[in-house]
Amino acid sequence: MHIAPLSTALGAEILGIDLAGEIPDQAAADIHAAFLAHRVLFFRDQSLSPPAFVQFARLFGEPDIYPFIKGLPETPEVIEIIKTEADTKNFGGSWHSDTSYMDCPALGTTLYALETPAFGGDTLFANTTLAYDALSQGMKKLLGSLAGVNSSEKGYQGGRAAGMARLDAMKDTFEAQAKTYENAHPVVRTHPETGAKSLYLNRSHTLRFSGMTVEESAPLIDYLCNHMIRPEFTCRFRWRAGSVAVWDNRTTLHHAVNDYAGQHRHMHRVTIKGDRPC
Numbered sequence: 260m261h262i263a264p265l266s267t268a269l270g271a272e273i274l275g276i277d278l279a280g281e282i283p284d285q286a287a288a289d290i291h292a293a294f295l296a297h298r299v300l301f302f303r304d305q306s307l308s309p310p311a312f313v314q315f316a317r318l319f320g321e322p323d324i325y326p327f328i329k330g331l332p333e334t335p336e337v338i339e340i341i342k343t344e345a346d347t348k349n350f351g352g353s354w355h356s357d358t359s360y361m362d363c364p365a366l367g368t369t370l371y372a373l374e375t376p377a378f379g380g381d382t383l384f385a386n387t388t389l390a391y392d393a394l395s396q397g398m399k400k401l402l403g404s405l406a407g408v409n410s411s412e413k414g415y416q417g418g419r420a421a422g423m424a425r426l427d428a429m430k431d432t433f434e435a436q437a438k439t440y441e442n443a444h445p446v447v448r449t450h451p452e453t454g455a456k457s458l459y460l461n462r463s464h465t466l467r468f469s470g471m472t473v474e475e476s477a478p479l480i481d482y483l484c485n486h487m488i489r490p491e492f493t494c495r496f497r498w499r500a501g502s503v504a505v506w507d508n509r510t511t512l513h514h515a516v517n518d519y520a521g522q523h524r525h526m527h528r529v530t531i532k533g534d535r536p537c
């Protein structure tokens with residue numbers, strides 16, 4: 260197994276391992292250490308049935324059920340992310356950390372590419388520890404006392420069901436009756452495994468700071484959301500069919516780029532249970 264970093268900020272490609280086969284304990288420990296060090300890992304040329312994909316996710320924790328989209332019948336942890344030739348919107352097309360609106364947001368997410376466009380459809384990632392470290396002492400002190408209120412409805416005018424109905428291939432699997440989730444989490448969270456501090460808010464879900472109005476919060480949320488995605492904090496992954504990614508939602512943001520109009524993209528995704536940010 261060989262680890263090839265993608266950028267100084269984050270991301271590494273792991274070469275020389277077949278994820279569908281038996282993964283020896285030492286290799287699993289090395290992959291987990293690389294996950295903590297590089298925050299997002301990429302694998303190429305894999306062939307994973309849904310059960311094998313769930314088994315891969317188990318290397319990082321306990322696979323979870325995503326509350327808004329029905330999973331596959333035999334493996335409900337696996338959801339399909341599909342954009343058709345006719346769709347104009349995509350899923351995950353703005354910077355976010357998965358399920359940050361839940362009481363215990365996803366620790367990580369795994370994504371497996373079945374069909375990819377001839378060009379476009381990359382995913383961008385940002386390292387939110389580097390973003391925190393780059394702030395002034397004064398700003399760090401201010402943020403240390405703030406919590407961000409995250410909502411599953413932000414950005415979905417008319418609700419999530421209406422938003423998902425615009426995604427042709429996914430609307431039938433959407434749980435229209437799923438409730439709205441809203442939870443406040445510290446804007447600076449400490450990673451439970453590494454102890455590193457990271458910014459923990461995002462443009463897709465963070466409505467406001469606790470105890471403040473949306474209007475009062477907006478300028479600082481906007482500043483921090485722009486700051487976190489400075490190019491030197493990011494990496495970009497070009498998918499091919501058979502590519503796999505796994506990222507740490509506790510210390511990264513990601514953005515699925517919607518730049519492949521008229522083409523098809525089909526992924527399988529599993530989220531991994533996390534704990535309450537602190």
Ligand code: SIN
Pocket residue numbers: 340350351352357368370381382513514515516526528
């Ligand atoms: C997501 O936000 O999980 C989707 C990422 C992608 O499709 O690239």
